[in-house]
Amino acid sequence: MSQRVDVLKTYKTYVGGSFPRSESEQTYQIKDSSDKVIANACRCTRKDVRDAVGAAASSFNGWKTRSAYNRGQILYRIAEMLEGRKEQFVGELSRKGMKQAEAEFEVQLTVDRLIYYAGWTDKYPQVFGSVNPVASAHFNFSVPEPTGVIGIISPDEDPLLSLVSLVAPVIAGGNTCVVLSSETNPLPAVTFGEVFHSSDVPGGVVNILTGFRNEMTQSLSSHKSVHGILNAVEDSDYRKLIDENASINVKRVHHVETENYTDSVIESPYLLLEFQEIKTTWHPAGN
Amino acid sequence: MKTEPGSNGSAKPTSPNSDLKLDFASFWEYSDAPQSSDFVELKEEYGHFIDGAFVKPEKGRMMTTVNPANEKELARFAEGTSEDVDKAVKAARKAYEKVWSKLSARERGKYLFRVARMIQEKSRELAVIETMDGGKPIRESRDVDVPLAAAYFFYYAGWADKLEYAFPGRNPQPLGVCGQIIPWNFPLLMLAWKIAPALAAGNTVVLKPAETTPLTALMFAEICNVAGVPPGVINIVTGAGQTGSTLVDHPDIDKIAFTGSTEVGKIIQKAVSGTDKKYTLELGGKGPNIIFEDAPVDQAVEGIINAIFFNQGHVCCAGSRLLVQEGIADQLISKLKDRMDTLIVGDPLDKNTDIGAINSKAQLQKIKNYLEIGVKEGAAMYQSDGPLPENGYYCRPTIFTGVGQSNRIVQEEIFGPVLTIQTFRTPQEAVEKANNTPFGLAGGIWSDKGSKIFNISREIRNGVVWANTYNKFDPTSPFGGYKESGMGREGGLHGLYPYVKLSQPVRS
Numbered sequence: 001m002s003q004r005v006d007v008l009k010t011y012k013t014y015v016g017g018s019f020p021r022s023e024s025e026q027t028y029q030i031k032d033s034s035d036k037v038i039a040n041a042c043r044c045t046r047k048d049v050r051d052a053v054g055a056a057a058s059s060f061n062g063w064k065t066r067s068a069y070n071r072g073q074i075l076y077r078i079a080e081m082l083e084g085r086k087e088q089f090v091g092e093l094s095r096k097g098m099k100q101a102e103a104e105f106e107v108q109l110t111v112d113r114l115i116y117y118a119g120w121t122d123k124y125p126q127v128f129g130s131v132n133p134v135a136s137a138h139f140n141f142s143v144p145e146p147t148g149v150i151g152i153i154s155p156d157e158d159p160l161l162s163l164v165s166l167v168a169p170v171i172a173g174g175n176t177c178v179v180l181s182s183e184t185n186p187l188p189a190v191t192f193g194e195v196f197h198s199s200d201v202p203g204g205v206v207n208i209l210t211g212f213r214n215e216m217t218q219s220l221s222s223h224k225s226v227h228g229i230l231n232a233v234e235d236s237d238y239r240k241l242i243d244e245n246a247s248i249n250v251k252r253v254h255h256v257e258t259e260n261y262t263d264s265v266i267e268s269p270y271l272l273l274e275f276q277e278i279k280t281t282w283h284p285a286g287n
Numbered sequence: 288m289k290t291e292p293g294s295n296g297s298a299k300p301t302s303p304n305s306d307l308k309l310d311f312a313s314f315w316e317y318s319d320a321p322q323s324s325d326f327v328e329l330k331e332e333y334g335h336f337i338d339g340a341f342v343k344p345e346k347g348r349m350m351t352t353v354n355p356a357n358e359k360e361l362a363r364f365a366e367g368t369s370e371d372v373d374k375a376v377k378a379a380r381k382a383y384e385k386v387w388s389k390l391s392a393r394e395r396g397k398y399l400f401r402v403a404r405m406i407q408e409k410s411r412e413l414a415v416i417e418t419m420d421g422g423k424p425i426r427e428s429r430d431v432d433v434p435l436a437a438a439y440f441f442y443y444a445g446w447a448d449k450l451e452y453a454f455p456g457r458n459p460q461p462l463g464v465c466g467q468i469i470p471w472n473f474p475l476l477m478l479a480w481k482i483a484p485a486l487a488a489g490n491t492v493v494l495k496p497a498e499t500t501p502l503t504a505l506m507f508a509e510i511c512n513v514a515g516v517p518p519g520v521i522n523i524v525t526g527a528g529q530t531g532s533t534l535v536d537h538p539d540i541d542k543i544a545f546t547g548s549t550e551v552g553k554i555i556q557k558a559v560s561g562t563d564k565k566y567t568l569e570l571g572g573k574g575p576n577i578i579f580e581d582a583p584v585d586q587a588v589e590g591i592i593n594a595i596f597f598n599q600g601h602v603c604c605a606g607s608r609l610l611v612q613e614g615i616a617d618q619l620i621s622k623l624k625d626r627m628d629t630l631i632v633g634d635p636l637d638k639n640t641d642i643g644a645i646n647s648k649a650q651l652q653k654i655k656n657y658l659e660i661g662v663k664e665g666a667a668m669y670q671s672d673g674p675l676p677e678n679g680y681y682c683r684p685t686i687f688t689g690v691g692q693s694n695r696i697v698q699e700e701i702f703g704p705v706l707t708i709q710t711f712r713t714p715q716e717a718v719e720k721a722n723n724t725p726f727g728l729a730g731g732i733w734s735d736k737g738s739k740i741f742n743i744s745r746e747i748r749n750g751v752v753w754a755n756t757y758n759k760f761d762p763t764s765p766f767g768g769y770k771e772s773g774m775g776r777e778g779g780l781h782g783l784y785p786y787v788k789l790s791q792p793v794r795s
Contacts, residue, residue, distance in 0.1 A: 127455055128781075130765075130779060130780060130781070132761065132763040132764045132779055133763050134759075134761035134763055134764055135438065135761055135763075136759065136761065138756065138759060138761075140759075140761070140763075140764055142764070142765045142781065145745075147769075227770070236561060237561075239561055242560075243556075243559070243560030243561055244557050244560040244561075246556065246560070247554075247556035247557040247560065248553070249725070249770075249771055250549070250552065250556065250568065250570065250771045250772075250773065250774065252774055269456075270789060277750060277769050278750065278765045278776045278781050279744075279749070279750055279751070279752065280750065280751050280752070280764050280765050280779075281752045281753075281754060282751070282753045282754060282759050282764075283740070283754040283755060284755055284756050
């Protein structure tokens with residue numbers, strides 16, 4: 001009896017709720033710690049960025065008008081789906097050289113982090129909103145509203161945990177996003193697309209691209225339908241490029257400064273607030 | 288009672304006087320009602336206000352500010368160079384480290400309370416100078432600008448020792464030295480918006496007022512000295528755009544707060560890229576003012592007038608795009624024209640004046656260019672008639688009908704008393720037109736139906752929505768834009784956030 005041949009996975013992108021290959025029809029090799037090729041990942045281009053931004057933009061209105069309760073349920077559902085597929089992610093993280101125990105810890109923490117933000121969806125408007133005691137005969141209140149399409153640039157550290165730590169607060173607040181996954185280790189991000197897909201997240205709310213950051217960042221950060229950038233890559237030139245491009249259409253930019261995604265620093269409603277606009281509504285109060 | 292047919296087939300009553308044209312002039316003539324200005328003490332020449340004293344500019348260059356209502360020179364003031372800015376930043380840094388950050392929050396607040404009170408005490412003089420320097424009607428500077436400026440200081444004074452309540456779970460700390468650049472449309476009020484929260488949060492400031500309206504800021508500096516505000520906590524450097532960009536580029540500034548055009552805001556955002564400087568931008572707007580056919584028409588007409596003609600239309604949140612539901616468009620536009628004809632354009636120091644002078648010659652030219660563009664684009668222009676003063680910069684209230692969404696006068700900020708009028712049929716169409724510019728600062732909705740107001744206000748991508756009212760401001764209320772109208776909020780507890788850094792919480 002011959003030995004069974006493993007079925008290798010074809011890693012694609014996750015855009016608009018489906019799993020297309022890159023428009024470039026090119027891939028790049030992902031290697032493990034002993035330099036052995038473990039998979040090919042899509043090498044996305046500016047056209048893929050454009051498609052992903054288009055998908056994120058068209059799903060924004062539907063996602064932001066979901067009730068806070070519903071968004072919370074969906075974030076919790078993502079955690080449920082991940083919990084059921086823990087082994088797969090532990091395996092994927094281990095293949096890149098992470099120790100078994102570390103990988104298990106990272107996946108558990110990822111589940112917990114999703115649940116943390118699932119609980120914020122119907123609370124942050126109360127914490128950050130206000131009724132304002134104006135001196136005139138008006139009733140007036142301020143509520144946070146999502147900014148729009150957010151470009152998320154993931155770091156190479158903690159490829160699963162960092163992805164979720166950045167995406168969860170952005171979508172919990174009603175934004176949609178285009179994620180450039182870790183360049184050196186994009187596989188957990190691509191597989192996480194499957195988790196999003198099976199967890200009631202509407203198509204287009206999260207879009208995940210793989211490839212070379214330098215080839216995609218220019219078009220992502222200069223795209224006029226992108227309203228904010230959440231960057232977690234520490235590199236001063238890179239940061240300057242993003243900041244400069246942001247000024248084209250007054251994008252909100254937030255640079256995450258932590259490298260340790262297991263730290264509770266990254267768990268914060270104030271990260272969620274970075275991509276909220278405060279809207280104040282006035283109405284006369286009288287007879 | 289006259290009734291107007293509603294679009295749903297039923298006749299809807301409007302107000303009992305809906306068929307009366309507003310006509311004041313034929314009943315009586317307005318007599319002049321000038322506000323005296325002889326008690327105002329202006330110096331011939333002002334230096335920068337640095338480290339608690341007025342100092343001569345390092346390079347000795349001076350500029351002149353004129354009264355746009357009569358083109359007479361009011362005073363000369365210093366033009367700030369990089370040396371001046373550097374001196375001011377150093378003074379602010381020293382005051383931050385040696386004095387202001389050592390002071391208890393409660394005592395800090397007391398200085399702000401004092402400043403608020405002294406603005407009230409000097410209110411008439413401030414109002415007159417504001418009107419002379421900027422061209423706005425004395426009625427507005429007296430009843431809006433100055434009282435609100437005092438109110439902002441009073442409001443933020445009380446926050447100084449309560450900051451931990453503004454940021455749940457965090458320990459807010461000041462940023463350091465804040466560079467602040469303000470425009471010419473509300474000189475004293477914008478100063479209050481900037482300085483009050485910055486100081487309450489424990490920062491020190493270097494502020495640059497606009498080159499056409501520096502006087503109330505300099506008078507404010509005198510007030511600070513009388514109030515005993517420690518030297519260096521508040522520094523005022525005067526000058527034009529070059530001075531501002533020097534301030535933006537200064538390496539020892541921790542935060543830039545800017546109010547002005549979107550164009551300059553983008554330049555500033557680019558200039559600080561790659562640095563750790565925080566910034567807030569309060570930029571341009573093209574406010575949609577949506578009138579549904581169930582709106583109270585007469586009140587809506589007043590609201591439209593207030594939305595676009597307040598402060599000569601020099602308001603970033605002005606309701607400069609009127610969107611009227613088709614069924615009432617003819618009636619509303621005719622009433623609007625009648626009301627426009629009653630507006631008095633004239634001497635800003637006259638208490639009868641509704642519309643004062645355009646702030647500068649350059650701005651008047653910019654508005655005139657847009658009037659030409661509007662006509663060229665094929666729109667129908669209507670201007671109120673009546674006399675204009677012989678000298679000074681004046682523009683008649685203007686409306687354009689027959690405009691399309693892609694017209695430049697619909698898409699671009701004019702910053703003058705110019706209104707474009709479009710119609711719509713369905714609420715969804717109103718929302719689409721309202722959201723279809725790069726701006727997102729403020730807008731209005733007029734309807735008698737609460738559910739419609741809540742629904743539409745949620746769909747409008749603007750930082751401020753005035754429902755059945757317009758151009759209302761209050762220190763407790765956050766103000767600021769979506770999209771290219773800027774980022775960050777001023778006013779309310781949200782206005783404190785851009786002036787603090789938050790330390791991490793201890794969590795189990």
